[in-house]
Amino acid sequence: xxxxTSNPLxxxxxxxxxxxxxxxxxxxxxxxxxxxxxxxxxxxxGEVLALLGPNGAGKTTTTEIxxxxxxxxxxxxxxxxxxxxxATGAWRSRIGIVLQSANDLGDLTVxxxxxxxxxxxPSPRDVGDVIESVGLAAKRATKGAxxxxxxxxxxxxxxxxxxxxxxxxxxEPTTGFDPEARREFWELIGSLKDEGTTILLTTHYLxxxxxxxxxxxxxxxxxxxxxxxxxxxxxxxxxxxxxxWRDGEHVHRTRTHEPTREVAALSARLGxxxxxxxxxxxxxxxxxxxxxxxDTEDAS
Amino acid sequence: MTAIVTAPAVxxxxxxxxxxxxxxxxxxxxxxDRQSAVFxxxxxxxxxxxxxxxxxxxxxxxxxxxxxxxxxAGMIASGVLxxxxxxxxxxxxxxxxxxxxxxxxxxxxxxxxxxxxxxGLVFVAYVAQVTLLIIVGKLFYKLILPSGAQWFTxxxxxxxxxxxxxxxxxxxxxxxxxxxxxxxxxxxxVLVLQFTSGVFFPYNQLPEWMQKFSALFPLKWLTQAMRSVxxxxxxxxxxxxxxxxxxxxxxxxxxxxxxGLILSLLFFRWNKRGQD
Numbered sequence: 001x002x003x004x005t006s007n008p009l010x011x012x013x014x015x016x017x018x019x020x021x022x023x024x025x026x027x028x029x030x031x032x033x034x035x036x037x038x039x040x041x042x043x044x045x046g047e048v049l050a051l052l053g054p055n056g057a058g059k060t061t062t063t064e065i066x067x068x069x070x071x072x073x074x075x076x077x078x079x080x081x082x083x084x085x086x087a088t089g090a091w092r093s094r095i096g097i098v099l100q101s102a103n104d105l106g107d108l109t110v111x112x113x114x115x116x117x118x119x120x121x122p123s124p125r126d127v128g129d130v131i132e133s134v135g136l137a138a139k140r141a142t143k144g145a146x147x148x149x150x151x152x153x154x155x156x157x158x159x160x161x162x163x164x165x166x167x168x169x170x171x172e173p174t175t176g177f178d179p180e181a182r183r184e185f186w187e188l189i190g191s192l193k194d195e196g197t198t199i200l201l202t203t204h205y206l207x208x209x210x211x212x213x214x215x216x217x218x219x220x221x222x223x224x225x226x227x228x229x230x231x232x233x234x235x236x237x238x239x240x241x242x243x244x245w246r247d248g249e250h251v252h253r254t255r256t257h258e259p260t261r262e263v264a265a266l267s268a269r270l271g272x273x274x275x276x277x278x279x280x281x282x283x284x285x286x287x288x289x290x291x292x293x294x295d296t297e298d299a300s
Numbered sequence: 301m302t303a304i305v306t307a308p309a310v311x312x313x314x315x316x317x318x319x320x321x322x323x324x325x326x327x328x329x330x331x332x333d334r335q336s337a338v339f340x341x342x343x344x345x346x347x348x349x350x351x352x353x354x355x356x357x358x359x360x361x362x363x364x365x366x367x368x369x370x371x372x373a374g375m376i377a378s379g380v381l382x383x384x385x386x387x388x389x390x391x392x393x394x395x396x397x398x399x400x401x402x403x404x405x406x407x408x409x410x411x412x413x414x415x416x417x418x419x420g421l422v423f424v425a426y427v428a429q430v431t432l433l434i435i436v437g438k439l440f441y442k443l444i445l446p447s448g449a450q451w452f453t454x455x456x457x458x459x460x461x462x463x464x465x466x467x468x469x470x471x472x473x474x475x476x477x478x479x480x481x482x483x484x485x486x487x488x489x490v491l492v493l494q495f496t497s498g499v500f501f502p503y504n505q506l507p508e509w510m511q512k513f514s515a516l517f518p519l520k521w522l523t524q525a526m527r528s529v530x531x532x533x534x535x536x537x538x539x540x541x542x543x544x545x546x547x548x549x550x551x552x553x554x555x556x557x558x559x560g561l562i563l564s565l566l567f568f569r570w571n572k573r574g575q576d
Binding site: 092 | 325328395397576
């Protein structure tokens with residue numbers, strides 16, 4: 001594995017895992033700015049990996065290097081056993097890309113766009129099925145320019161999956177979605193995963209990462225600072241729970257490793273019901289924010 | 301290698317069939333886009349109607365050639381420049397901005413197919429525009445159509461001009477910083493070339509420095525070749541050289557083809573600046 005595994009928060013993929021993406025010591029600078037400064041990352045075949053991180057942390061540069069859009073200064077990169085710096089048509093037909101902001105295809109209908117892009121691939125999915133599955137069946141004859149923001153993202157997704165990719169890159173796919181649309185989207189991603197598609201997802205929505213991701217990697221200042229399954233990221237499973245209850249006007253908060261014992265003791269003492277009882281465990285968002293805060297402190 | 305295991309069972313679509321698909325998608329988008337309709341069809345016809353109505357019936361003394369006849373040659377030569385150079389030098393930066401180029405770059409489509417699509421678009425748009433101009437000229441300004449060998453000149457001048465100006469447009473597409481600003485850079489260039497190349501005024505009446513300037517660019521030579529197509533042979537006396545210099549026209553257009561090809565290969569970019 002990596003030469004430096006000094007960071008205990010970065011839990012590597014299991015030894016011998018079949019990797020769709022393998023990155024070691026990736027560097028890329030823009031002038032003086034080191035946008036990517038030693039990224040190590042594995043994506044196991046068949047998993048959904050969520051890449052989290054503040055804007056400017058190096059997420060987009062990293063993914064666009066993996067997608068073959070940008071060149072790298074140094075480091076090893078293998079995507080489906082291929083160096084994306086030397087992209088071939090055969091390799092491209094095995095990956096799907098949903099970009100962050102596209103505003104093209106305004107003059108074509110949904111169906112025309114999807115059918116056109118299907119023609120680029122050796123064994124595309126069925127055009128009608130794909131339009132249906134992204135929830136644009138009612139809009140198949142609508143021009144791209146007349147779609148709402150969320151519908152446009154669905155079109156982007158349709159074009160990303162039409163080629164039946166083994167590996168799908170999703171860059172902030174649900175930005176601009178209402179909660180219901182987001183849930184439908186999550187279901188679709190779930191079904192792609194069930195079909196065996198490997199997915200590398202970048203997102204700002206921690207809830208999305210929690211629902212979709214098998215593993216989460218947090219990137220800050222150009223490096224991966226934590227990587228694990230969502231329930232264990234950053235020692236989340238070992239962090240203290242907070243038991244909250246009310247005593248008249250006074251709110252008590254007790255931080256403990258043993259919330260059940262605490263509640264049982266309280267219940268015995270108060271003779272049954274505990275007023276205003278709540279047990280709070282850190283959400284993925286809490287963990288994420290403390291990881292980023294710690295990293296920012298390290299930097300200064 | 302694991303290529304045997306992972307090779308797709310179905311053969312990937314070839315560059316030629318994808319080139320054809322690109323042509324058809326380019327045409328759909330072009331003819332549905334309001335901006336391209338205005339720049340490529342409405343504007344040339346409008347210019348012809350305005351100039352034709354004001355000066356059209358004036359004669360190029362001492363001949364019987366009407367100015368409308370002279371002007372059609374210039375507008376058709378301009379049509380080459382509109383549909384190829386102006387069209388691509390504006391459309392490609394827009395496509396670089398709106399994500400078109402990025403999206404297709406992320407697919408297995410061979411990059412050549414994109415350019416095949418553009419070339420197909422340019423040729424179809426040109427044929428449509430010329431047809432429109434000739435119909436308007438015929439209906440309203442008594443346009444006399446070329447005959448015999450003039451058609452041959454029309455054909456090679458159009459094809460060579462379109463290729464030269466298409467490549468120039470592809471190369472020039474790296475100049476505008478973004479798509480929004482492209483028309484402001486490209487349209488004035490086209491306009492200046494039109495004024496100095498003898499499209500709107502008789503070329504032999506232009507100041508010598510202006511003639512020398514425009515002789516560096518393809519439009520002057522295209523316009524001259526189109527005059528040989530649409531004007532009778534005696535009009536050669538009006539040319540600065542006393543003849544239409546067709547061999548020289550072909551040579552200059554060919555030189556621009558080679559130059560445009562080299563510049564395109566060297567400088568064309570798929571990504572926005574700083575994003576590669």
